[in-house]
Amino acid sequence: MAVAFDEMNGPGGDLRPAYRELSRWLKETPPDALEYRRQEAELLFRRIGITFAVYGDAEAQERLIPFDVIPRIISAKEWAVLEKGLKQRVRALNMFLRDIYHGRDILRANIIPDDLIFQNPVFRPEMNGQSVPHDVYVHIAGIDIVRVDADNFIVLEDNARTPSGVSYMLENREIMMRLFPDLFARHRVAPVERYPDELLSALRSVAPLSASAEPTVALMTPGVYNSAYYEHSFLADKLGIELVEGRDLIVKNDEVFMRTTEGLKRVDVIYRRVDDDFLDPLTFRSDSALGVPGLMSAYAAGNITLANAVGTGIGDDKAIYSYMPEVVKFYLGEEPILKNVPTWRCREPKDLAYVLDNLSELVVKEVHGSGGYGMLIGPAATKATIEAFRDKLKREPEGFIAQPTLALSTCPTCTASGLAPRHVDLRPFVLTGSKHVTIVPGGLTRVALKEGSLVVNSSQGGGTKDTWILDE
């Protein structure tokens, strides 16, 4: 594996310009002052109650995601490229989804094999031929980006279902501004605070035709026990919309209402943070207590907008991911600005053979997995783990893809033994309304706190950093 690119001290140890002030400031600041602010930050997080529940971890039902106080900095020039590439990718993603559930031009052009769509459990036949308001499927996308050198940002994963993490982008900034006003004064950091406003206007812009001129938007959560509940309540609060659970909603004559102290009130747009499977027990899982009976029928009648739409999973599926460069070219006739990680599709015999021969060097992921669960990181795995994985892979090759182990870039991070480089990724949030695609300059930087670790997922010991996009 190549030596990782460090975002502060580039190749050869040259200080990169975006980090000039930070580096100077770090030299001026005594280590214990940094440690003191780190503790202060943790206290603030706990008091605000920003917690994250880890499934299967009974001891720490509510846990804080570790926050690293050293910001991650991206220059204006780098961001300009990223922004253009992200918008392009999300536009293509929306066109792809519309096509898959309607004309299927891309299948007829033989760019994506049919069975990858029709035998995919995240494909929703219920959505066939159903139009969604303003043809927007993915209103909120979280695109995971990694960096491998000075010039290349690469898309690691598209999240087109219910991407989370944006509350950390906003809260991390709040806390950094509170703790390090001096450091902000020395930089020109693009603000992120307008994200809730942009989200609300995007959501209102996609209201169904039958909605009134002032559409009612609500955020739907599975409830307080969901791992991202804090984020749901945080966003509802910032947007000034009701935070509803399934039991607060009722469908009558194909319209959706919420139960209020003044009786029933119509809802036009639901920003739902509930998975497809649990939305409507009449259509999907009948054992779901989180959903609203009849919601899909109101959806089919065109009386409610669901954001994101039902069935977007087919757009961020890891098997589909490998086709994204072709998808961009097919719909937009443009070269993709952001690259993909080279991906071997284990469903294809040639690829599988290669993967099986090179397991110790590859990262193998479950096609339908998320959160870093169930993946093999070849170079870090023991022989026994690799062999066990080999059997799994042979049994069900179509369930996996493989990618080379990327040398994710590193950023200076506080560790027990002082500042040290740690691997990071980036999740910017892309919003699509009826007319515009927008991105707030920033995102969630996740950092693998363990030395050498490449797993940044919060469920596996990752932390977060504030992400600074410089304005000039």
Next chain:
Amino acid sequence: MLSRTAENLYWLARYVERAEYIARTIDATLRVTALPTAYIGKTNEWESALLTAGVSASFYEAYPEATEQNVVEYLAFSPSNSSSIKNCIEAARLNSRSVRTALTSEMWDTINSAWIELQEVWGKGTSSREELARFLRFVQETSLRFDGSAYRTMLRNDAYWFSRLGLHLERADNTARILDVKYHVLLPEEEHVGGPLDYYQWTSILRSVSALTAYHWVYRETLKPWLIADLLILNDTLPRSLASCYSNLVRNLDQIGVAYGRQGAAQRHARGVRNRLEHSHMDDIFQHGVHEFIQEFIADNSRLGEVITKQYLI
């Protein structure tokens, strides 16, 4: 607003008020039991603390005897007592988490900090009277902070009114329960001259509703049982009196009615109870029997809770 949100706000306020009330009950009982038996007689004050908290029956399922240690543990920390202070604070936080968007950050911070302190400082209970006193102060301060931050920071809309409904309904219930347990020491004027025994019972009652100083300001008299009953039942100026709770309940329900452009059973019922309190005199109440009066009030009060729930919260 969402019915569920209103319900959570209402219960949140009730839990916080209840936690404070239980803390006051323990505090008042500690004081009275610290006195030599010559002053308080042989009654088991811990048993009456259980009665005022309304958990006597469930207590005896878990403990053989109402000793100080057992009762304090049960009232303050027991996970199996749904009204224990610990459970009240936990339920309050769970409710807060469900309605974070309807709370101001000050209110959330109060509940969340209390919940954190409960785990980190009081996770193992208390091991001395000093510690217990500190814990009880912590609970009362939490309630004051919560109440104060609600009062100072909430918008005056239905969220605020539903929260106040919970507070006053719970408060009325608590005051009524003390009266219900202690009514036998509150006798009409002509029947009784207070001995030292009852004197300390009376101060204990007043202390548990934080009205000992208020009593002297209102009546400028030594403690007289019928005046204590008057203060707690009919005196509108005492925030924990039944009359005051009902003025507040009526006012908050009226505000909801005006805002929604509709009155209902809850408004009518609350007004009925308030009118009865307004037109009552202590003489009549004593004549009819304090006990009967209080029993009827408790039933009326819990009926109001049901009516509010039916009208707004489901």
